[in-house]
Amino acid sequence: xxxxxxxxxxxxxxxxxxxxxxxxxxxxxxxxxxxxxxxxxxxxxxxxxxxxxxxxxxxxxxxxxxxxxxxxxxxxxxxxxxxxxxxxxxxxxxxxxxxxxxxxxxxxxxxxxxxxxxxxxxxxxxxxxxxxxxxxxxxxxxxxxxxxxxxxxxxxxxxxxxxxxxxxxxxxxxxxxxxxxxxxxxxxxxxxxxxxxxxxxxxxxxxxxxxxxxxxxxxxxxxxxxxxxxxxxxxxxxxxxxxxxxxxxxxxxxxxxxxxxxxxxxxxxxxxxxxxxxxxxxxxxxxxxxxxxxxxxxxxxxxxxxxxxxxxxxxxxxxxxxxxxxxxxxxxxxxxxxxxxxxxxxxxxxxxxxxxxxxxxxxxxxxxxxxxxxxxxxxxxxxxxxxxxxxxxxxxxx
Amino acid sequence: xxxxxxxxxxxxxxxxxxxxxxxxxxxxxxxxxxxxxxxxxxxxxxxxxxxxxxxxxxxxxxxxxxxxxxxxxxxxxxxxxxxxxxxxxxxxxxxxxxxxxxxxxxxxxxxxxxxxxxxxxxxxxxxxxxxxxxxxxxxxxxxxxxxxxxxxxxxxxxxxxxxxxxxxxxxxxxxxxxxxxxxxxxxxxxxxxxxxxxxxxxxxxxxxxxxxxxxxxxxxxxxxxxxxxxxxxxxxxxxxxxxxxxxxxxxxxxxxxxxxxxxxxxxxxxxxxxxxxxxxxxxxxxxxxxxxxxxxxxxxxxxxxxxxxxxxxxxxxxxxxxxxxxxxxxxxxxxxxxxxxxxxxxxxxxxxxxxxxxxxxxxxxxxxxxxxxxxxxxxxxxxxxxxxxxxxxxxxxx
Numbered sequence: 001x002x003x004x005x006x007x008x009x010x011x012x013x014x015x016x017x018x019x020x021x022x023x024x025x026x027x028x029x030x031x032x033x034x035x036x037x038x039x040x041x042x043x044x045x046x047x048x049x050x051x052x053x054x055x056x057x058x059x060x061x062x063x064x065x066x067x068x069x070x071x072x073x074x075x076x077x078x079x080x081x082x083x084x085x086x087x088x089x090x091x092x093x094x095x096x097x098x099x100x101x102x103x104x105x106x107x108x109x110x111x112x113x114x115x116x117x118x119x120x121x122x123x124x125x126x127x128x129x130x131x132x133x134x135x136x137x138x139x140x141x142x143x144x145x146x147x148x149x150x151x152x153x154x155x156x157x158x159x160x161x162x163x164x165x166x167x168x169x170x171x172x173x174x175x176x177x178x179x180x181x182x183x184x185x186x187x188x189x190x191x192x193x194x195x196x197x198x199x200x201x202x203x204x205x206x207x208x209x210x211x212x213x214x215x216x217x218x219x220x221x222x223x224x225x226x227x228x229x230x231x232x233x234x235x236x237x238x239x240x241x242x243x244x245x246x247x248x249x250x251x252x253x254x255x256x257x258x259x260x261x262x263x264x265x266x267x268x269x270x271x272x273x274x275x276x277x278x279x280x281x282x283x284x285x286x287x288x289x290x291x292x293x294x295x296x297x298x299x300x301x302x303x304x305x306x307x308x309x310x311x312x313x314x315x316x317x318x319x320x321x322x323x324x325x326x327x328x329x330x331x332x333x334x335x336x337x338x339x340x341x342x343x344x345x346x347x348x349x350x351x352x353x354x355x356x357x358x359x360x361x362x363x364x365x366x367x368x369x370x371x372x373x374x375x376x377x378x379x380x381x382x383x384x385x386x387x388x389x390x391x392x393x394x395x396x397x398x
Numbered sequence: 399x400x401x402x403x404x405x406x407x408x409x410x411x412x413x414x415x416x417x418x419x420x421x422x423x424x425x426x427x428x429x430x431x432x433x434x435x436x437x438x439x440x441x442x443x444x445x446x447x448x449x450x451x452x453x454x455x456x457x458x459x460x461x462x463x464x465x466x467x468x469x470x471x472x473x474x475x476x477x478x479x480x481x482x483x484x485x486x487x488x489x490x491x492x493x494x495x496x497x498x499x500x501x502x503x504x505x506x507x508x509x510x511x512x513x514x515x516x517x518x519x520x521x522x523x524x525x526x527x528x529x530x531x532x533x534x535x536x537x538x539x540x541x542x543x544x545x546x547x548x549x550x551x552x553x554x555x556x557x558x559x560x561x562x563x564x565x566x567x568x569x570x571x572x573x574x575x576x577x578x579x580x581x582x583x584x585x586x587x588x589x590x591x592x593x594x595x596x597x598x599x600x601x602x603x604x605x606x607x608x609x610x611x612x613x614x615x616x617x618x619x620x621x622x623x624x625x626x627x628x629x630x631x632x633x634x635x636x637x638x639x640x641x642x643x644x645x646x647x648x649x650x651x652x653x654x655x656x657x658x659x660x661x662x663x664x665x666x667x668x669x670x671x672x673x674x675x676x677x678x679x680x681x682x683x684x685x686x687x688x689x690x691x692x693x694x695x696x697x698x699x700x701x702x703x704x705x706x707x708x709x710x711x712x713x714x715x716x717x718x719x720x721x722x723x724x725x726x727x728x729x730x731x732x733x734x735x736x737x738x739x740x741x742x743x744x745x746x747x748x749x750x751x752x753x754x755x756x757x758x759x760x761x762x763x764x765x766x767x768x769x770x771x772x773x774x775x776x777x778x779x780x781x782x783x784x785x786x787x788x789x790x791x792x793x794x795x796x
Contacts, residue, residue, distance in 0.1 A: 108526075109526035109527075109530070112522060113519050116518055116519055116522055117515055117519050120514055120518055120585070121514055121515050125507065125511060128506075128507035151569060153561075153562040153565040154563050154565065156562075160562060162572075163551075163561075164552060165552050168551065169551045171549060171572040171574075172573075175588070176569075176570065176591075180589070183588055183592060187584075187585040190581055191514075194578075198781050199782065199783075327596045383596050384596070385530070
C-alpha cells in the first residue's frame with residue numbers, strides 16, 4: 001500500500017516508516033525538522049543521538065533495499081503539500097506532523113499562537129489537499145487521549161448514545177482538553193469529522209495514549225536507524241523521562257501526588273496499532289475514532305514500574321514528588337474503552353517492566369548526554385503562564 | 399462600565415457602540431476594516447451606504463457628546479491588542495472581531511485557512527491579552543447557534559447532564575458545526591472554556607441566531623450612524639438578503655426546500671441581549687453559555703413573513719427555490735433552549751413582519767445600489783469547493 005507520513009523525521013514517524021517498509025508498504029514522507037529545533041529551543045537534546053536526514057536516508061536505503069521517498073517541507077506550505085500528494089497518490093496518509101507538547105504550548109502567547117496556527121491550519125491544509133488531489137485516500141490522524149480530559153463517566157471511542165429529555169441521538173463524546181496543544185487536537189477532530197461528512201473523505205482519528213520506548217525490532221543495531229528519545233519537560237513523556245532520569249541517578253519527577261491516570265503504550269504497540277488502522281480502512285465518508293493505548297496506569301504506578309525495572313538491572317531509582325506545574329486533577333475517575341483495535345487484531349505487549357529494561361540498556365551508553373542536561377529535569381513551565389521551577393513536596397501514601 | 403468592542407466597525411459592532419453609549423457606558427473599540435474588504439472581494443456592497451470611519455467617528459461625537467475611543471488594528475497583532483487593553487482597562491470585552499461567513503470560509507483552501515487562522519488565533523490572542531492585562535474583565539464572546547448543528551435532541555445552553563453506563567457528569571453539549579467558519583466558533587468555545595478553567599477568566603459565550611434588521615432607534619436619521627446591511631451570498635443573512643431582494647423585485651432565494659430551522663432575532667434584540675450579558679457578569683472563573691435568539695423559524699416561513707410585510711407596504715414578492723449550495727439537512731428536528739437571557743430580563747420584540755416593514759422602508763431609497771448587484775443574488779459557492787450557480791428547483795408543498 002502507498003502510505004504518506006507527515007512528520008516522518010519524528011519519534012513516531014521515523015519508526016513507522018521502517019515498520020511499514022519492513023512489511024512491504026511503499027512509504028513516502030515529508031518533514032520540516034521542527035522537532036529538532038523545538039527540543040534545542042527548550043535547551044535539551046535527544047538522549048539517543050539523532051543523525052542528519054541524509055545519514056538516516058542512506059541507512060534506510062541500505063536496510064530496506066530502496067530509497068525512502070522524502071521531501072523537506074511543511075504542511076503550512078499548501079503548494080508543496082498538494083503537489084507532493086498529487087505526485088505520490090497515497091492510499092493512506094498518516095498525519096504525525098504537529099507540535100506535540102502541552103508545556104511548549106503553554107509557555108507564552110507566542111508559543112500558544114504558534115501551536116494552534118501550525119497544528120490547526122496544517123491539518124486543515126491536509127484535508128483540503130486530500131479533497132483536491134487524493135479524495136479516496138484514508139487519513140490516519142494522530143489525536144490524543146488527552147482530548148477527552150478526565151470526565152466522571154466512561155470514555156467511549158469518539159461517539160456515544162445520548163438520551164436527553166426523552167429523545168435520542170448518537171453524538172460525538174464531549175472533549176475537555178487541558179492545554180492549548182491538546183485543544184488543537186480537539187479542533188482537528190472537529191474539522192476532520194466535518195470534512196468526512198461534507199466531502200466524503202475517510203478517516204481514522206487515533207486517540208493515542210502516552211508512548212514510551214527506545215526502539216522497534218526493525219531498527220536493529222544501526223544507530224542511524226534508531227529513534228529519537230526526548231526527556232525534557234516539553235517533549236519527554238512520562239516513562240521516557242523516568243528512564244532517562246534513572247540512568248543518571250536523578251530521582252523520578254512525579255508531578256503532584258502522581259494519581260493522574262492515563263493510557264500508555266510501548267512504541268512497538270503504537271506501530272502495530274497504526275498499521276492495523278492503515279490496513280483496515282474505513283468506508284468513503286466514514287469518520288471513526290480508535291482509542292489507542294495498551295493499559296491505564298497512574299503516573300505513580302509507572303514510576304514504580306520504572307523503579308522495579310531499574311532494580312532488576314542493578315540500578316537504584318528514587319521517586320520524588322514535585323508541586324504540579326500543570327492545572328489538572330491529580331486524582332480522578334478514568335475508564336476509557338479501547339475495543340476497536342482489539343477487534344481488529346491488536347495484541348497488547350502488556351509488559352511495561354520488560355520494555356523499560358530494554359530502554360535502560362539502550363540509554364546507559366548515552367548517560368553523559370543526559371547528564372549534561374540534568375539541570376532542566378525539574379519542570380518550570382506553569383499553566384498560569386509563569387516560569388517557576390517546581391519544588392519538592394511531601395506526599396503521604398493513602 | 400468600560401466596554402471594549404473588537405470589530406466595532408461591523409454590523410453588530412457599530413450598533414452596539416451606540417446602544418451602549420446611549421446607556422451611559424464608556425466604549426472603546428478596534429477594527430481593521432476587513433468586513434469592508436471582504437464584501438468588496440465577493441463583488442458586493444452594503445445596501446445601506448457605509449461612511450468612512452472618520453465620518454462615522456465625527457457623527458458619533460456629535461450624537462453622543464464625546465469622541466469614541468477608537469484604534470485601527472487587528473487581533474492578530476498581539477502587541478497592538480495587549481497595549482490597547484492595558485491602556486483602556488476594560489471591565490467588559492465584546493468580541494465581534496471575526497470573519498463571520500460560512501460560504502466565504504468554503505470558497506477554497508486559502509479562504510478556509512485564512513478563516514481558521516484569523517478567528518482562532520485572533521480569539522486566542524484576546525484570551526492571552528486578557529490574562530496578561532485585564533484578568534478581571536468579562537469576555538462576551540460572539541459564537542453562533544450554528545455551533546450545535548442540528549442534533550435530534552433538544553439543545554441546552556452549552557452544558558447538559560450526562561448519564562452513561564450508570565455514572566453521571568455535567569458536560570459540554572456536543573457541537574457539530576457545518577462549515578469551516580462555524581467550526582472556528584466551536585474551536586473558540588473550547589479555547590475559552592479552558593482559559594476560564596485554567597486562568598480564572600470569566601466569559602459569556604453567546605450562541606447567537608441569525609440577526610436581521612437595518613437599524614436601532616439610537617441611530618436616528620443620521621446616515622453616518624446607520625448600520626451596514628449586506629445581501630450577498632457570503633455576508634447577507636437570510637432575512638437581510640430577502641429584504642434587499644424584495645425592494646428590487648428579485649424572487650426571494652430559498653435554498654432547497656427551505657425547511658432548515660434556525661433561531662433568528664432582530665438587530666435591536668441582539669443589542670438588548672448583549673447588553674444584558676454585559677450588565678450581568680459571571681463570577682471569576684465562570685464560563686457560561688447563552689443561546690441568543692428571539693424565535694425559531696424555517697427559512698421558508700421567514701420568506702413568507704417577508705412576503706407578507708412586502709404586501710402590506712404594497713410590494714409584490716415571489717419566493718423561488720434553488721438547489722442548495724450547502725451540504726445540510728433541509729428538514730430536521732430543532733428545539734434549542736433560550737432561558738438564560740429571559741431569566742435576566744430579555745423581552746423579545748416578537749414581530750418579524752413589523753421589523754421587516756421598517757427594513758423595507760430603510761432599503762427602498764437604496765434600490766439602485768442593490769439593483770447594480772442583482773447578478774450575484776443567486777449563490778454559487780458550493781460546499782464541495784466548486785463554483786456553480788444554483789438552479790431553480792420545483793418544491794412540492796407538504
